[in-house]
Amino acid sequence: MTRPLGVILAGGQATRMGGGDKGLLTLGGQTLLARVIDRLRPQAGAIALNANGDPARFDDLGLPVIADSIQDFAGPLAGVLAGLDWAAGQGGSSIVTVAADTPFFPRDLVARLTHAAEGQAHPLVLATTPRTEGEALKSGGGKRVNRHPTFGLWPVALRDDLRAALNDGLRKVVMWTDRHGGREALFPVEGFDPFFNVNTPEDLAQAQAMLEGA
């Protein structure tokens, strides 16, 4: 399988952060986006940034900026659709998505996702991590893993199906991936959760502490 094209999801409203672009916040002297791009670049083909509003604020990154085509901030699936439409124009067959607010995501993200997709007609895989005992108890003990809906491998072939689902009002990522036999790729948690994401000013301080402890 050729390397998937990379799409960075940065199309949200960052309400818990007080608005603006979480990706442009600084962590250890670099923006979150710069950290995410550094991690993604060796793992993906061409990369695009999915963001809404004036794209000029991202000029320094030198990446194509693609906006949601489904309006009203429909959530990350709208960003996945924008990414798939962009990839189709590039002649790509799949994309890997990462979130702009998750600076420590695994360096073997694409390797594990593509391994999990082996044998699938269309690669559709979400990243997961094991639940802690406390989390498992809270969920009634049923679910063993946390799914990370913004970290996945997505097939261009299903983009029109996704468009139709969004137009029908579907918003929950796993409802769509479950419908299409989406698989899971398990990532170990060694020390700290690699999918730790920055939602609040407190999270940013915690990320700084994680960086210093790394």
Ligand SMILES: Nc1nc2c(ncn2[C@@H]2O[C@H](COP(=O)(O)OP(=O)(O)OP(=O)(O)O)[C@@H](O)[C@H]2O)c(=O)[nH]1
């Ligand atoms: N394209 C797109 N991406 C979104 C949208 N909403 C959230 N995302 C992305 O999905 C990921 C997870 O988003 P959240 O943290 O749940 O939402 P957020 O808007 O970033 O932050 P909050 O408003 O505080 O919930 C981030 O990478 C967001 O940029 C949307 O409407 N469109």
